[in-house]
Structures are given as structure tokens and as C-alpha cells.
Amino acid sequence: MTKQNSKQKRNGFTLLEMLVVMLIIAIILLLTLPNLQQKEKIIRTKGCGALVEVVNSAILLYEIDNERTPSSIDELISQGYLKEGQNACPNGTAVSIVNGEAVAR
Numbered sequence: 001m002t003k004q005n006s007k008q009k010r011n012g013f014t015l016l017e018m019l020v021v022m023l024i025i026a027i028i029l030l031l032t033l034p035n036l037q038q039k040e041k042i043i044r045t046k047g048c049g050a051l052v053e054v055v056n057s058a059i060l061l062y063e064i065d066n067e068r069t070p071s072s073i074d075e076l077i078s079q080g081y082l083k084e085g086q087n088a089c090p091n092g093t094a095v096s097i098v099n100g101e102a103v104a105r
Contacts, residue, residue: 048089048104055095055102058082069100 013021055073058081062070070076073087073095088094093104 044089044091048091048093051086051089052095052102052104054086055082055097059097059100059102063100070097072097073102 055076058076059070062076062079062081070079070081073082076082077084077087086095089104095102095104097103
């Protein structure tokens, strides 16, 4: 028997190589997940500001059409100036009308 026949060539990965790869993937996930969660908070905050501006635009359109300021967000929704669900920000903060302007509270 020759040495070549006694040592067969193995294809594939060893257990140690797989563990190293899994460790690297876990470290990458641990480094990126907190950053993604922080970005989600920023996106929700900016989304709330954008929604307030949309509601302000709807208030202006309502005032032009009806020559008066709407009394509530629900009035804008019922008249078709806003869609259902546009009375609250993505972060859950309610949008209301105060002195003719939209505010998030």
C-alpha cells in the first residue's frame, strides 16, 4: 500500500473551520444590529415630522375649499383630505390640530 492510497483526499470543511465562520458572522451581526435599531428610531422621528407637514398641507387645502379651519384630524379624514391612519405618527404619537396647525403629541 502506498502513502497516496492510505490518505484519501477529503472535500469539505472541518468542524473548526465552520465554527470560525459562524463566530465571524455572529460578531458582524452583533456590531451591525444596534446601528440598525438606532437608524430605525431616526427614521420614525423623521417620518413623524413628514406626516405633520402632510397634515399641515391638508389643513391649508381644507381652508381654501371651506373658508374655515378644520376642528380636528377626524374632520380631515372624513372629508377625504387625509387617509385613515394618518392621524398618528409611525412611532405612535398622535397628531392633532392646535391653533390651525398640526402638532405631534
